[in-house]
Amino acid sequence: MKTSSEIKVYVALIHHPVVNKKREIITSAVTGLDLHDISRVSKTYGIKAVYIVTPLADQRTLVKRLLDHWLCGAGARYNPIRTRALELIKVVASHEDAVENIRGIENIRPETVATCAGYAGKGLSYDRFREMTEEGAPYLLTFGTAWGLSEAFIENSDYVLDPISGAAGYNHLSVRSAASIIIDRVLGPNGDNEHS
Amino acid sequence: MKTSSEIKVYVALIHHPVVNKKREIITSAVTGLDLHDISRVSKTYGIKAVYIVTPLADQRTLVKRLLDHWLCGAGARYNPIRTRALELIKVVASHEDAVENIRGIENIRPETVATCAGYAGKGLSYDRFREMTEEGAPYLLTFGTAWGLSEAFIENSDYVLDPISGAAGYNHLSVRSAASIIIDRVLGPNGDNEHS
Numbered sequence: 001m002k003t004s005s006e007i008k009v010y011v012a013l014i015h016h017p018v019v020n021k022k023r024e025i026i027t028s029a030v031t032g033l034d035l036h037d038i039s040r041v042s043k044t045y046g047i048k049a050v051y052i053v054t055p056l057a058d059q060r061t062l063v064k065r066l067l068d069h070w071l072c073g074a075g076a077r078y079n080p081i082r083t084r085a086l087e088l089i090k091v092v093a094s095h096e097d098a099v100e101n102i103r104g105i106e107n108i109r110p111e112t113v114a115t116c117a118g119y120a121g122k123g124l125s126y127d128r129f130r131e132m133t134e135e136g137a138p139y140l141l142t143f144g145t146a147w148g149l150s151e152a153f154i155e156n157s158d159y160v161l162d163p164i165s166g167a168a169g170y171n172h173l174s175v176r177s178a179a180s181i182i183i184d185r186v187l188g189p190n191g192d193n194e195h196s
Numbered sequence: 197m198k199t200s201s202e203i204k205v206y207v208a209l210i211h212h213p214v215v216n217k218k219r220e221i222i223t224s225a226v227t228g229l230d231l232h233d234i235s236r237v238s239k240t241y242g243i244k245a246v247y248i249v250t251p252l253a254d255q256r257t258l259v260k261r262l263l264d265h266w267l268c269g270a271g272a273r274y275n276p277i278r279t280r281a282l283e284l285i286k287v288v289a290s291h292e293d294a295v296e297n298i299r300g301i302e303n304i305r306p307e308t309v310a311t312c313a314g315y316a317g318k319g320l321s322y323d324r325f326r327e328m329t330e331e332g333a334p335y336l337l338t339f340g341t342a343w344g345l346s347e348a349f350i351e352n353s354d355y356v357l358d359p360i361s362g363a364a365g366y367n368h369l370s371v372r373s374a375a376s377i378i379i380d381r382v383l384g385p386n387g388d389n390e391h392s
Contacts, residue, residue: 037370174233180373181380
């Protein structure tokens with residue numbers, strides 16, 4: 001098994017193109033707690049960067065101001081542990097910008113892996129994705145806010161992960177919960193002694 | 197393996213006694229998003245109820261108003277999916293009140309299972325806790341807000357779950373992420389074909 005320093009998994013949190021509850025394509029607003037929760041879980045599991053993706057310039061400015069507070073301002077003095085997680089965040093205008101940024105770092109285009117709670121096609125299993133990450137190629141794992149990634153976005157991704165299946169016929173997790181569970185399944189402890 | 201309808205796992209989100217970053221015992225404020233995220237993951241995995249525990253009467257009133265909005269008010273019409281999750285929530289003044297409520301439902305006192313990111317003692321493994329839940333006894337799984345459950349609270353619990361160990365020497369998850377990952381590890385899909 002590769003150690004986290006050899007694993008090249010990047011995360012993107014997408015605010016466009018995502019859908020609302022009528023399945024219309026929208027641009028969602030950035031939620032501050034998403035940045036904290038997803039950067040903290042990403043830091044815990046050795047993810048290399050977290051891209052906050054929004055085409056809205058004022059939203060990108062808002063995120064940068066929030067990061068300034070925690071990286072350089074009063075927040076950094078109050079809670080340096082949060083600083084270490086939020087340092088992973090990069091703010092970009094599009095998913096393709098995130099892909100290009102990773103290409104610049106890794107000298108190869110990352111393969112893109114979408115997540116979708118309702119995906120009915122042939123998905124990529126968590127075990128298989130884990131094996132792929134251990135082979136050392138870079139991957140960009142994407143999560144949609146609001147009611148999830150648009151259908152076209154999902155279809156244009158190289159892979160789609162299997163949905164999280166709950167026990168109770170109910171599968172409406174927050175993006176914060178879904179990202180936490182998926183990252184743990186792919187990058188958490190594994191092997192014969194799984195999770196123990 | 198038992199189905200979720202046979203598993204008697206309850207969750208409590210504790211706002212007192214928890215500690216601040218100086219390890220002083222405090223009462224934390226309720227965070228609205230905790231209620232949404234933790235009830236949604238609980239509903240997904242077949243948990244029987246989610247106790248929001250705070251000794252502050254005004255905080256309990258606040259939670260009940262929030263629940264009214266989603267269970268009966270405009271929120272219920274806007275998003276009935278959230279209603280189904282929030283229906284799991286019960287608001288109580290103390291952990292012991294949650295234990296007594298479960299005793300009334302199950303006719304037996306539940307065993308209590310604490311979670312602690314920094315626990316250095318001999319913890320309960322996720323696999324073992326999964327087996328215990330499948331044997332059918334009731335359990336109350338507790339999560340601390342702020343900087344976590346107080347030491348005395350943890351010591352008075354029947355069990356303490358192993359901490360979530362990340363790959364990167366950093367383990368500072370939000371309570372929303374920790375609860376999501378722990379519930380998935382204990383009640384998610386298992387067996388030879390784990391997570392696939």
